[in-house]
Amino acid sequence: MDKKNIFNRMKKFPKVDLHRHLEGSITPETLVAVADKYGGKLPVYELKQLKPHIQVVNDPPDFQNFLSKFKVFRGFYPNRQAIEDIAYAAVKEAAEDNVKYLELRYSPTHFASNGKFAEQDVVEWISTAFNRACNDFDIIVIPLLTISRDYGVELAAGTVAMATRLPEGFFYGLDIAGDEVNNSAAPYAELFAHSKKSGLGLTIHAGEACGAANVRQAIKDFYADRIGHGVHAAEDESVMELVRARHIMLELCLTSNYYTGAVSSIKNHPIKKLMEYGVPVSLNSDDPAILGTTLTNEYVAAVTExxxxxxxxxxxxxxxLDCSFYPDKEKLKKELRHYWD
Ligand SMILES: [Zn+2]
Structure with a gap:
C-alpha cells in the first residue's frame, strides 16, 4: 500500500488520544488568526516566519529546544475570546482528524498569561469552548489539569486547590509536565496525593528526558495511574515488570519522543517491545502543532516505520479506553468500543 493510501486509511481510522496538550495544539494558522482578530504579541506575524519560533520541525532533536517553543505562547493570550477560539479550534481539529475520544490537558497558569486573568476564569472559558465544540462535532473530550514543574510548587498548589474546589466536570485528572531534567517531581508529592483523594486520575511525565528510575518513582512514590511517555522504562526490565504488573499505561508519542531526544529515531522506538512485554501502551500526539503532526500522522508512522x-x-x-480517566468507563466503552472490536 502506498503512503497516500495508508494516510487515507489512518485518517478514517477512529482514534483515542489520551495525551495531548492544549498549549501545543495551537496551530500557527490559528495563532496568526487570533492575533489578527484580537491583538496579542507575537515575535513576528507572518506565518512562514512565525513557524520556526513555535515549531520544532526543522530543528535537531533536543528536549530544551522543544520546551523553548512554548515560551512564545505564555504572555500571548489577549482576551477571553482568544482563549475560547483557541480551545474550540483544538477540539475541532481533533474531530476532523477522526479522534473520537480526547483527553485534552492544559495549565490554567499558562493561559492566565502571567497573571493577567484569574485561573478559575480561564478554566470556565476553556470548559465553555470545549463543550461548545463537543456539541458541534462527533468527539468526546475531557479536560485534565496540567501543573508545570517550571512554575514552582507554590503556584501549582494554588492551581490544584482551585481545581479541586470546582464542581465535578471541570477536570478528570492531574498531569505534571515541564522540565524533567532540571525540576524533580518530588516537591509536588503532596499535591499528587491531594488530587488523588479528590478523585482525579494521576498522570506524570516521567522517563521522557530522564531514565527509567523516574518511572519507578512516579509509580511507587507518587502512585501515578498513567505515565506521560515513560519511553525509558523499556531500558530496565524491573521497571517494565512494575509497569506491567500494576497495569500502568504509558502514553507514548512517536514524533514527540523523537524531537525531545527520547529515542534516536521512530524506527528505534520501543513501543513494540513494550507491547510484547505486556505493558499497556497508547499512541498519542502530545503537542501536534509544535511537532507539525496529527494523530493520523502518528498512526501512519506506526504502520510505515x-x-x-x-x-x-x-x-x-x-x-x-481501559485506562481513560472518563468517569463512567463502562458507558464510554459502550459508546466507542465497537470501533475497535
Ligand atoms: Zn506531554
Missing part, C-alpha cells in the same frame, strides 16, 4: 497492523492499532485503542 514500525510495522503496525490495523489489529495492533485496534488493540492500542482498546487499551487506551
Amino acid at each position: 514500525l510495522g503496525f497492523s490495523e489489529d495492533d492499532l485496534k488493540a492500542i485503542n482498546r487499551a487506551a
Whole structure:
C-alpha cells in the first residue's frame, strides 16, 4: 500500500488520544488568526516566519529546544475570546482528524498569561469552548489539569486547590509536565496525593528526558495511574515488570519522543517491545502543532516505520479506553468500543 493510501486509511481510522496538550495544539494558522482578530504579541506575524519560533520541525532533536517553543505562547493570550477560539479550534481539529475520544490537558497558569486573568476564569472559558465544540462535532473530550514543574510548587498548589474546589466536570485528572531534567517531581508529592483523594486520575511525565528510575518513582512514590511517555522504562526490565504488573499505561508519542531526544529515531522506538512485554501502551500526539503532526500522522508512522497492523492499532485503542480517566468507563466503552472490536 502506498503512503497516500495508508494516510487515507489512518485518517478514517477512529482514534483515542489520551495525551495531548492544549498549549501545543495551537496551530500557527490559528495563532496568526487570533492575533489578527484580537491583538496579542507575537515575535513576528507572518506565518512562514512565525513557524520556526513555535515549531520544532526543522530543528535537531533536543528536549530544551522543544520546551523553548512554548515560551512564545505564555504572555500571548489577549482576551477571553482568544482563549475560547483557541480551545474550540483544538477540539475541532481533533474531530476532523477522526479522534473520537480526547483527553485534552492544559495549565490554567499558562493561559492566565502571567497573571493577567484569574485561573478559575480561564478554566470556565476553556470548559465553555470545549463543550461548545463537543456539541458541534462527533468527539468526546475531557479536560485534565496540567501543573508545570517550571512554575514552582507554590503556584501549582494554588492551581490544584482551585481545581479541586470546582464542581465535578471541570477536570478528570492531574498531569505534571515541564522540565524533567532540571525540576524533580518530588516537591509536588503532596499535591499528587491531594488530587488523588479528590478523585482525579494521576498522570506524570516521567522517563521522557530522564531514565527509567523516574518511572519507578512516579509509580511507587507518587502512585501515578498513567505515565506521560515513560519511553525509558523499556531500558530496565524491573521497571517494565512494575509497569506491567500494576497495569500502568504509558502514553507514548512517536514524533514527540523523537524531537525531545527520547529515542534516536521512530524506527528505534520501543513501543513494540513494550507491547510484547505486556505493558499497556497508547499512541498519542502530545503537542501536534509544535511537532507539525496529527494523530493520523502518528498512526501512519506506526504502520510505515514500525510495522503496525490495523489489529495492533485496534488493540492500542482498546487499551487506551481501559485506562481513560472518563468517569463512567463502562458507558464510554459502550459508546466507542465497537470501533475497535
Ligand atoms: Zn506531554
